Amino acid sequence: MEPSTITVKKGKPEAIYDTFERKAGKDKLTTHYCPGCGHGRVHKLVAEALSDFGLTDKTIFISPVGCSVFAYYYMNTGNVQAPHGRAPAVGTGLCRVRPDSVVISYQGDGDLAAIGTAEIIHAANRGENMMVIFVNNAIYGMTGGQMAPTTMVGQKTQTTPRGRTVMNEGHPIRMAELISGLEAPVYVERCAVTDTKNIMKTRKAIRKAVQLQAEKKGFSFIEILSACPTGWKMTPKDSIKWIQDNLEPYFKLGTIKDVSAEREPMIKPVPTNDAEAIYSALGLQKGKTKASTDRAIGEKRIKIAGFGGQGALTAGVMLANAGMNDGLHVSWIPSYGPEMRGGTANCSVVISDRRIGSPVFESPNVLIAMNGPSLDAFEADVTAGGTIIVNSSIVERKVKRSDVKVICAPLTDLAADLGIKAAANSVAIGVYLGHEKVFERERIYDVLKTSLKKKEALALNIQAVDAGYAFAQGK
Amino acid sequence: MENPANVKKKLPTVEIDLNQCKGCALCIESCMPKVLSLSPAYNQLGYQYAVYGGNGCTGCEACYYACPEPGAIAVYKEKKVKA
Numbered sequence A: 001m002e003p004s005t006i007t008v009k010k011g012k013p014e015a016i017y018d019t020f021e022r023k024a025g026k027d028k029l030t031t032h033y034c035p036g037c038g039h040g041r042v043h044k045l046v047a048e049a050l051s052d053f054g055l056t057d058k059t060i061f062i063s064p065v066g067c068s069v070f071a072y073y074y075m076n077t078g079n080v081q082a083p084h085g086r087a088p089a090v091g092t093g094l095c096r097v098r099p100d101s102v103v104i105s106y107q108g109d110g111d112l113a114a115i116g117t118a119e120i121i122h123a124a125n126r127g128e129n130m131m132v133i134f135v136n137n138a139i140y141g142m143t144g145g146q147m148a149p150t151t152m153v154g155q156k157t158q159t160t161p162r163g164r165t166v167m168n169e170g171h172p173i174r175m176a177e178l179i180s181g182l183e184a185p186v187y188v189e190r191c192a193v194t195d196t197k198n199i200m201k202t203r204k205a206i207r208k209a210v211q212l213q214a215e216k217k218g219f220s221f222i223e224i225l226s227a228c229p230t231g232w233k234m235t236p237k238d239s240i241k242w243i244q245d246n247l248e249p250y251f252k253l254g255t256i257k258d259v260s261a262e263r264e265p266m267i268k269p270v271p272t273n274d275a276e277a278i279y280s281a282l283g284l285q286k287g288k289t290k291a292s293t294d295r296a297i298g299e300k301r302i303k304i305a306g307f308g309g310q311g312a313l314t315a316g317v318m319l320a321n322a323g324m325n326d327g328l329h330v331s332w333i334p335s336y337g338p339e340m341r342g343g344t345a346n347c348s349v350v351i352s353d354r355r356i357g358s359p360v361f362e363s364p365n366v367l368i369a370m371n372g373p374s375l376d377a378f379e380a381d382v383t384a385g386g387t388i389i390v391n392s393s394i395v396e397r398k399v400k401r402s403d404v405k406v407i408c409a410p411l412t413d414l415a416a417d418l419g420i421k422a423a424a425n426s427v428a429i430g431v432y433l434g435h436e437k438v439f440e441r442e443r444i445y446d447v448l449k450t451s452l453k454k455k456e457a458l459a460l461n462i463q464a465v466d467a468g469y470a471f472a473q474g475k
Numbered sequence B: 001m002e003n004p005a006n007v008k009k010k011l012p013t014v015e016i017d018l019n020q021c022k023g024c025a026l027c028i029e030s031c032m033p034k035v036l037s038l039s040p041a042y043n044q045l046g047y048q049y050a051v052y053g054g055n056g057c058t059g060c061e062a063c064y065y066a067c068p069e070p071g072a073i074a075v076y077k078e079k080k081v082k083a
């Protein structure tokens, strides 16, 4: 049969919205980019590939911070806008929970190679199932043309008005080479949206990366040298030439790594959001929270302080864990400061029947002072009506406050009597629970069982808790 | 679009939506047969816009890929299909 002809149109791809409704102002048809900006060219190539492969609806596109912060105005895909430099971290979450999606982390060089260096390196190193489109325009475009890690030596920017120097700012970072040095990444290519030949090479690289994504082959990285006429203070035409003359000799174009043929598709374990599974993984029983037992304990803000080696921090962890296992809300924060050296080491524990707003507090309602400096440091902070437990074995002075309940317990002596002086912290917990039963002593036993491997030590610590408990009850 | 008559006329052809053009002239640079030029007039956005002379487009699509604006340029051409 005679072949017939049809008219085909090469125009805006389906993965770009017809009209940009999210964009402010009257004009909903053009982008917010400057004339001649490379971002628009790259958007079109990505969108074309997604449209051609039928992946538009499967794609989650992550907009960065930078001029492309509003890429979600244009991409007719799923969209997330990430904090500066964090797109690969956000992408990690996305591709883990939605393993069927094509995840694209779109980033500029300020975003990816400056503030987000850690995120990109580690996402690449974990081989996350995402593709990164790295638009390298050798400058911070959005903020008005400051130096980026990729700025060329000699290049004048707002922050290098006399030109970047190796002496002061170091060499431009070649991110594609850096990423390709890692084991996990499957495909790393550098291209340039300059002349038609190179735009078509960029197109090919993007299409390959999209396909590798669809096949779940792991992490791909496409670095694209791209014009920023505004930041460079050049015409669009001169900008293209500047890329060719200045960027390309340093940032070599081509495939830097490609092991896609050897790699098997890989899907990382998918985290569950099934409540039952989470409860059972955490060893909790659904419904067994404080609320269901109606035990209103209020909010206990417990400061435990002592010198290093007295186990103040460990005591805090034990209390918090026991509280958590009891279904209460808990938090634990250690304070490591210069005071660690010889003075007081302390931690803040909150045990509450409500959600905890902040794990940091200024006024504890319980202070366990295991040595003198701790009492000196925190006595004044305790709320009126609160409790101060003082290790009377070694604290010589009396508590000055008269508006708090004071329990002077010989923590160190009680522990020493059992032959295990190091268990003064367990005694302290016993004293506290004897004074204020936020939960049963058995909860502490259970925590001790998981942390102490030696039978002897376990038995002695349980006795230490009991000794403290008995002391407080006897009061 | 502004000038659908073009489409009907002679293929291949290129259609430029004058009000989506930012006058960067990158399409003009990319066009081998040099059939695109900048208008002396200004569009709604305040730019001189790219125009097609009406003859000589080869349908190579280079201008489409050169243009940073998603909807400014469309290239039309004939494609043979088996009936």
Ligand SMILES: Cc1ncc(C[n+]2csc(CCOP(=O)(O)OP(=O)(O)O)c2C)c(N)n1
Residues within 6 Å of the ligand: A065, A066, A067, A068, A084, A107, A108, A109, A110, A111, A112, A115, A137, A139, A140, A141, A142, A143, A148, A228
């Ligand atoms: C946490 C944070 N720090 C700094 C900024 C300011 N800031 C906005 S964009 C940007 C750099 C963007 O440069 P690049 O990633 O190269 O993107 P371009 O604009 O060139 O496309 C900076 C530093 C910010 N928005 N947030």
Ligand code: SF4
Residues within 6 Å of the ligand: A032, A033, A034, A036, A037, A038, A039, A067, A137, A141, A142, A227, A228, A229, A230, A231
């Ligand atoms: S400042 Fe540079 S990167 Fe930003 S939109 Fe303008 S040309 Fe593009």
Ligand code: SF4
Residues within 6 Å of the ligand: B013, B014, B030, B031, B032, B033, B034, B035, B036, B052, B056, B057, B058, B059, B060, B061, B062, B063, B064, B075
């Ligand atoms: S399709 Fe090719 S020949 Fe036609 S106007 Fe565009 S660049 Fe020129």
Ligand code: SF4
Residues within 6 Å of the ligand: A036, B016, B020, B021, B022, B023, B024, B025, B026, B027, B028, B049, B050, B066, B067, B068, B069, B072, B073
């Ligand atoms: S490349 Fe696009 S925006 Fe630039 S002049 Fe041509 S049509 Fe206009």
